[in-house]
Amino acid sequence: RHVMRRAFNVVPHTYDVDHEARVRLMGHAGKVVWLTGLPGSGKSTIADAAVRALHALGVHTYVLDGDNVRTGLNKDLGFTAEDRAENVRRVAEVGKLMRDSGLVVFVALVSPYRADRESAAGLFGPDEFLEVYIDTPVEVCAERDPKGLYAKAAAGNLPNMTGMGQAYEVPEHPDVVLHGTGDLDVGRHADAEHRAIAGGAAAGLFGPEPGVVGGGEGALERLDVVPAVVD
Numbered sequence: 001r002h003v004m005r006r007a008f009n010v011v012p013h014t015y016d017v018d019h020e021a022r023v024r025l026m027g028h029a030g031k032v033v034w035l036t037g038l039p040g041s042g043k044s045t046i047a048d049a050a051v052r053a054l055h056a057l058g059v060h061t062y063v064l065d066g067d068n069v070r071t072g073l074n075k076d077l078g079f080t081a082e083d084r085a086e087n088v089r090r091v092a093e094v095g096k097l098m099r100d101s102g103l104v105v106f107v108a109l110v111s112p113y114r115a116d117r118e119s120a121a122g123l124f125g126p127d128e129f130l131e132v133y134i135d136t137p138v139e140v141c142a143e144r145d146p147k148g149l150y151a152k153a154a155a156g157n158l159p160n161m162t163g164m165g166q167a168y169e170v171p172e173h174p175d176v177v178l179h180g181t182g183d184l185d186v187g188r189h190a191d192a193e194h195r196a197i198a199g200g201a202a203a204g205l206f207g208p209e210p211g212v213v214g215g216g217e218g219a220l221e222r223l224d225v226v227p228a229v230v231d
């Protein structure tokens with residue numbers, strides 16, 4: 001399965017309206033912000049907060065969420081290592097098209113294997129792609145278990161579950177590390193906001209250099225952005 005056919009007799013057409021032209025129309029460049037982490041680590045939640053804030057700022061966004069993509073484009077794929085590689089490859093290629101269109105694309109995908117993530121990153125230039133590691137301990141993820149998957153795996157019904165039967169390979173040099181352990185209820189606004197700003201900073205939208213933003217503390221001060229961007 002998934003044997004790549006060679007594209008013989010294919011000559012790409014170069015279009016006059018290119019990324020540069022779209023950047024002028026959009027008001028910002030396209031980016032891919034790739035969130036990787038264990039199931040339940042907070043990828044979708046954080047992407048949601050980041051995109052809400054960016055949207056409110058007039059940034060054109062989209063989220064490629066693992067589970068959502070698996071209901072359509074990737075519904076033929078399962079959770080073996082081979083299928084996960086193909087899942088990541090397709091999402092990366094779609095992300096590349098969307099980025100070229102000028103969108104700031106958040107990818108929320110477990111993407112457990114380093115080699116697959118490196119292949120994905122390899123499709124992009126250095127300013128086009130950011131790897132964000134959502135660093136949440138597996139015990140916390142299993143406790144949250146928003147989709148009941150850890151319980152199923154513990155009962156032996158999900159052999160390919162990442163963090164249980166299958167390994168998660170922690171990123172060695174992520175562009176950004178976010179800790180998905182803040183209390184969302186108590187600090188909902190501040191927390192979501194910090195994450196959003198961190199996401200925006202990661203996407204290079206607010207100026208200063210992308211870097212390690214552990215939990216987003218201090219990001220607001222450093223970035224000089226008004227607080228009321230979420231909601």
Ligand code: ADP
Nearest residue numbers: 039040041042043044045144146180181182184
């Ligand atoms: P993933 O997309 O990584 O599988 P989800 O975002 O779907 O994870 O689920 C994470 C769960 O953890 C959600 O129920 C969310 O409300 C909860 N949560 C609690 N604290 C945080 C936090 N600080 N950051 C992100 N998610 C959190």
